Amino acid sequence: MKTLLTNAKRLGLSKEMEVCEVLIDGQFIETIAPSIGVEADQVIDCHGNLVFPGFIDVHVHLREPGGKHKETIKTGTEAAARGGYTTICSMPNTNPVPDNTETVKQLLKKINEDAVVRVLPYASITEGLKGETLTNIKELADMGVFAFTDDGVGIQTADYMLQAMKEAAAVGASIVAHCEDNSIVYGGVMHDGKVSKQLNLPGIPSLSESVQIARDVLLAEAAGCHYHVCHVSTKESVRVIRDAKRAGINVTAEVSPHHLLLNEEVISEDDANFKMNPPLRAKEDQEALLAGLLDGTIDFIATDHAPHAVEEKAKGFLGAPFGIVGLETAFPLLYTNLVEAGKITLCQLVEWLTIKPAKVFGLPYGRLAEKAFADITVVDLNKEFLIDKETFRSKGKNTPFHNWKVRGMPILTIIEGKVVYQEEDVYA
Incomplete structure (x- = not known):
């Protein structure tokens, strides 16, 4: 199965943000380029957010x-x-x-x-x-x-x-x-x-x-x-x-x-x-x-x-x-x-x-690169939100950071090409 992430940005070699698309083939990243232009089984619009x-x-x-x-x-x-x-x-x-x-x-x-x-x-x-x-x-x-x-x-x-x-x-x-x-x-x-x-x-x-x-x-x-x-x-x-x-x-x-x-x-x-x-x-x-x-x-x-x-x-x-x-x-x-x-x-x-x-x-993970494992996190750096312990997926609510105002929300998490978390409000 091939998945294409479109309308994304990444940190380039110059440390500046650059527009990109990411093509995933099975468990691995096949291509990262400004525009890939191929058909895929699944297309996910990243809405201009950063991929890590x-x-x-x-x-x-x-x-x-x-x-x-x-x-x-x-x-x-x-x-x-x-x-x-x-x-x-x-x-x-x-x-x-x-x-x-x-x-x-x-x-x-x-x-x-x-x-x-x-x-x-x-x-x-x-x-x-x-x-x-x-x-x-x-x-x-x-x-x-x-x-x-x-x-x-x-x-x-x-x-x-x-x-x-x-x-x-x-x-x-x-x-x-x-x-x-x-x-x-x-x-x-x-x-x-x-x-x-x-x-x-x-x-x-x-x-x-x-x-x-x-x-x-x-x-x-x-x-x-x-x-x-x-x-x-x-x-x-x-x-x-x-x-x-x-x-x-x-x-x-x-x-x-x-x-x-x-x-x-x-x-x-x-x-x-x-x-x-x-x-x-x-x-x-x-x-x-x-x-x-x-x-x-x-x-x-x-x-x-x-x-x-x-x-x-x-x-x-x-x-x-x-x-x-x-x-x-x-x-x-x-x-x-x-x-x-x-x-x-x-x-x-x-x-x-x-x-x-x-x-x-010595782990083979942690890279956003062609032929690397398709472990990808997409983050919205702009949306401001309050940390709310009652929304945690964890059973633990024990945090000193409840009600802190922050930015940098992970909105999509992919592991070996499979979506394991998606913030529905962003993609609705």
């Missing part, structure tokens, strides 16, 4: 199995499609944990049955995410898992992390880390700063993150392993990663939209929609994250989409779980508050959502 490669998110929590009241593979991937994402990587903090061949096999089967977009699952580093017994990394890597992580908890002993890195390096796999030294978290629920003191809530020191990154980059150097740092949040972490890269260590890192756009000062009351791990840090940390992204210390952006039930988030900072949703709001928030604000370019934003994560993990 489908977005990639390597840090998503789908909650299934075991947490279907928060999210399912179906609802999470529908949210991804609405947000313009065509490839997402699901974290292993589920029940059961994908820590052996049988649980991974069951997860892959469920993904194949229910996923709307491409889902690449992680396997855990340790059995049950308990940090006590390493999984069979070679066996799980042979099954095609995306990478290995105990996301949600840090690996507490250097010995276990070193062993895991050596085994991962032997099979060409990546170790992806939530960095947190539990011995210096002190029961914190938000950043240890001026706002935690104002609200009389226990704080999480920045050092709990950066000290584990400092340990791990040296372990990765010794093991010869690709080591990727999840959701960097502190200025000290940025400094450690920058120094490690200068030393030639194979370390990469991601930052989440909420850490780029918010800091502790937006928290004025005990509202757990602002509770995430790592927490919103100080303003100087926020500034260091953007600087790190711009200078290449941080490689790309990932949402850390973490849905929870409404009643769970209603328990306040002391009782609610960590995490916010992000798949459906990432692009418009980043476009409006960073691109339109003149802090980054549109080209940079798109690269951080497509080319860069694909390059870091």
Whole structure:
């Protein structure tokens, strides 16, 4: 089947917008040209909007199995499609944990049955995410898992992390880390700063993150392993990663939209929609994250989409779980508050959502080019709208961005030539 996208624009080699048409043949892009002029089985008028490669998110929590009241593979991937994402990587903090061949096999089967977009699952580093017994990394890597992580908890002993890195390096796999030294978290629920003191809530020191990154980059150097740092949040972490890269260590890192756009000062009351791990840090940390992204210390952006039930988030900072949703709001928030604000370019934003994560993990996606996979996101940069959590495809409504005014709406998402999301109001 051939599909023709007409009346579209793309970012050209000169970084300027240029008129184009895109001809899709089956799963792949056949031609991109100013005018193609061939008949197709399906013609979609893009109404002058921009076409991008489908977005990639390597840090998503789908909650299934075991947490279907928060999210399912179906609802999470529908949210991804609405947000313009065509490839997402699901974290292993589920029940059961994908820590052996049988649980991974069951997860892959469920993904194949229910996923709307491409889902690449992680396997855990340790059995049950308990940090006590390493999984069979070679066996799980042979099954095609995306990478290995105990996301949600840090690996507490250097010995276990070193062993895991050596085994991962032997099979060409990546170790992806939530960095947190539990011995210096002190029961914190938000950043240890001026706002935690104002609200009389226990704080999480920045050092709990950066000290584990400092340990791990040296372990990765010794093991010869690709080591990727999840959701960097502190200025000290940025400094450690920058120094490690200068030393030639194979370390990469991601930052989440909420850490780029918010800091502790937006928290004025005990509202757990602002509770995430790592927490919103100080303003100087926020500034260091953007600087790190711009200078290449941080490689790309990932949402850390973490849905929870409404009643769970209603328990306040002391009782609610960590995490916010992000798949459906990432692009418009980043476009409006960073691109339109003149802090980054549109080209940079798109690269951080497509080319860069694909390059870091060796994925054959994230390109808008002839013969590439027909993973395409069409975005209306002009229509202004309010973020409304009640319209989310995700089961999770836990967002601090409700009622934010934004532009940059994904209106069409295509994966391997198949339309998986279409904003009907635009095409009516």
